[in-house]
Amino acid sequence: MREVSKEGMGGGVDRWFLILAALFTAFGGVMGMLTLKHGRRSRWTLAWMALGFVCLSGFLWVRGEARGACPLVGSGEILAFLAWSLTLFYLVIGPTYRLSLLGVFSAPLVTAFLVGALAPGMWVNDPQRVEGTNGWQETHSAMSVLGYGGLALAAVAAVMFLVLDKQLKDHHLTSGLFRNLPPIRELLISIRRLLWAGWLVMSVGIVAGFRMPHGQDVHLHLLAALGVWLGYALLIGVAQFRGLAGRHLSIGAVGLFIVSLSVFVFI
Structure with missing residues (x-):
């Protein structure tokens, strides 16, 4: 930026x-x-x-x-x-x-x-x-980053899932962390809902982005945001229609968040 x-x-x-x-x-x-x-x-x-x-x-x-x-x-x-x-x-x-x-x-x-x-x-x-x-540009920027906040929280919940999954596999069933983590099913539901919520809010930003005036810098930022949006759309679509194991969904949410973070910080 x-x-x-x-x-x-x-x-x-x-x-x-x-x-x-x-x-x-x-x-x-x-x-x-x-x-x-x-x-x-x-x-x-x-x-x-x-x-x-x-x-x-x-x-x-x-x-x-x-x-x-x-x-x-x-x-x-x-x-x-x-x-x-x-x-x-x-x-x-x-x-x-x-x-x-x-x-x-x-x-x-x-x-x-x-x-x-x-x-x-x-x-x-x-x-x-x-x-x-420009109102469209303001909406694009604000809603894109707001939606990304939800996707960031989905990544945090995914980390919690991976920690809990590892503790279950290592049979650390008496640790303080294990006793206080929510049930693994609730975590998966939360990850899916957060991914959907963040992606839908970001969708509003993408639509606004296509309505705003397009300069060279703006065009680059919009393409980067669209790439992030498509990446999450693919992850959500596969999980929704084909099905993904909780571990794979969590790894996808964390990995996609880390990769796409550069879009909002360095581009």
Whole structure:
């Protein structure tokens, strides 16, 4: 992504929102892991993630006011928006399906996104206003990254499935992690629903992408997003109509997420 401005590395309100969000999610993840180590579930991970979400929402609001548009200019803002969308999906899906450990597994990924967003070369200290915004382009960018947050959470749930599957095969049936992980069937249902949810939201972004003005850079980004969309469509289609073992579906969800992450960060 092309950066608008890279003047200075000092902090502003928006930067402190990201720092606080990173601290909240990191603390929630660490405390959750320590609690899990003693064979108990962390009841506070949801609260720490919710605090991180509030800070991320504050960042998007402040940054959006400065940009005069959806804050998705440059890799740093994309990573922050991705962290926000992943956390949003967790707050909706986790408590609904009683996947309390999803926050413990999600927190490190959210924290990594935020640390990356704040890294030198990623962070833009003096954001400039975006001129000539287009509604279709804004919708394409926002819905594509929002949908990718759901796909990221599907990858997190897939990691949980693979961990549980390995513990079952190794007969580690008395460990604290095994006792607190949800049933393997519930994890599979959640992975499928998250893949569908993320893919459908991304589909809205793809449709909007074809309606927006197409410059050379925009054309490249749209093609990359379309490639990600088609990759997930293939995975979902095979799982839906041909059937995939839970392990293969989980490996596919994790692998496709890792490969496609470069689309939103480096292209």
